[in-house]
Amino acid sequence: MHPTAPAMSKPWIRLCHSVAIAALVVGLAPAVADAAPRKGQVAKKSVVAKKRVARSFSARRSHPVVLRATAPVPGKPSYGQLAGLHSVQDQLDLKSSVALVVDQDTSEVLFSKNDSAVLPIASITKLMTGLLVSEAKLPMDETITITQDDVDTEKFTGSRLRVGAQLTRGELMHLALMSSENRAAHALGRTYPGGLQAFVSLMNGKAKMLGMNDTHYVEPTGLSSKNQSSAKDLATLVNAAYSDERLRELTTSPEHQVVVGKRTLQYRTTNRLVKSPEWDIGLQKTGFINEAGQCLVMQAKIAGRKLIMVFLDSAGKLGRIGDAERVRKWVESNPAVASPLKASNG
Template identity: 70%
Template sequence: MHTRHRTVFGRFLQACAFAALSLALVAPAAHAAEKKTSKKQQVSSASAKRSTARKSAPVRKSAHSAKAPTRVAYVPERPSFGQLAGLHQVNDPLALKSSVALVIDQDTHEVLLSKNDHAVLPIASLTKLMTGLIISQARLPMDEPLTITQDDVDTEKGSRSRLTVGTTLTRGEMMHLALMSSENRAAHALGRTFPGGLDAFVAQMNAKAKLLGMTDTQYVEPTGLSSRNQSSARDLATLVNVAHGDPLLRELSTSPSHEVAVGRRTLQFNNTNRLVSSPAWDIGLQKTGYISEAGRCLVMQAQVAGRKIIMVFLDSAGKFSRLGDAERVRHWVESRSHAVVTAGGK
């Protein structure tokens, strides 16, 4: 009986040991499972939070994945000098988008339309018309190579250019790009390499303006990037009339496009005024311009209804509005070639 009790007791001890061993083995696994479940719950919770955040936040799609065009916040342009002066409040019969306009008969000097034509405003790249006139009349060799340097890089507005530092083109090619596609570095290089340097060139620009009777005009550099380059529609009409008498300026400013070899590459530049390619227009000279202070600007000499017409548009609001204004004037001149309209500035 004693032996039997010992046997039973021994079996009891073995069972307890086995149970303890089982608990020891199960506990880590259960703990690990609990941690795993806890992590799953945390991930699920975080996922739920992100899902809620995505639902509450606006959905943004990349440009590649979006089916519809993505909307970009509109940043309004800085007001032009003309807008600040209230010039856009002046009405005219053609509802022009330009706050300043002047249309005259080149032969008779008859004023067909005027609007704030004495206002003095920044003229942006219309400046390059005087730059071209000075270079052309200086009779400098057009085949002389000029090289773009760091001095020609725009620090005024930070504008871009495909003419990298080190690019070498002839003076004639620089002239072509400056007048046709309004290339700023090309225009600056023309002034910088003028005999006597940039200061002498700017002095020549102002001297020529004074000689032509452009009393409202001032130049401080040859590109038009500076808002201190200023003039009036009256003065610019005078400049267009004189520049139109130069065959080189007529040819280069109305060229639709031009290719230049830059190293191993061939670059094509296009005219900033698409009207030169329109069969509805017969344009003898043109120049566009834009900086925020000046708005969109345009000067042209064109044949309209059998008349030689000079048009000046300054401070136009909207990217294509200056061309729209030119179209309005052309249609108006064609329908009323002898009308004289005056609005504001008188």
């Protein structure tokens, strides 16, 4: 210590030293700046901040340091919000900025709102993933191991399927389509004959074959905002997926248990309408990332009609569910709707 420096206790020196090292390791420069009280600051708050940083550094010394981004931050604008799609009004006052309701048998459009807008589709992606795996007729009883490659490095979401967990392809399909399990979906793509890149190429090839010209995939889970499509294209995908009995069964399953090692894991559907006695759902899939907002696609029988419904970029956690309910009540009260109800600006 320099002879003219003020005397400092050894505990204080150790604490400052820990704070400085923690800042270098995890990039907490602001915490270092607050290590000593400045003029106008409350000393008590600075001490609390120092203790928190010290505890954090102490914990990190006993574990490997892993720099991780956080999960999506609520409140971040979706692509639809940034594009001003929510300013488009509709007669049903939907919370979704994009919506489409089509009669599956006649292809009649009963309701549309921004149905050509191309937006991120989040886990609606998994419908294409499931469709390709099912159509390939790969053995559903084949055991697949979750690897580090299946861990989400896009949004850093968690999963109860730990690295090293072993499940059958059929179980992974069930969890991916019912509970939107990301590691399960990624493992399905990764273990497809030819590998992940070949699988993504097939996803895009299948989309083109179906006439989904607004659609593009870069991975099999939907975590990437680069997986994009339009409501028109997704209605086409729902219709194609509905023809697959396995996808109808798995997407409408209310819950499922899997045994992983010594653990029994309980999974449930991400769509509460599946359990509702007021709904007759033939196929469904939900999705959410910040860039996409809340998303939902369904095939359901309403007032004697087989309808395909698409809701994208819905505001609020329950917005997509509320929109589906609004459409159901509207159709039930207007069973003879003969012409499309178009959204309008204003």
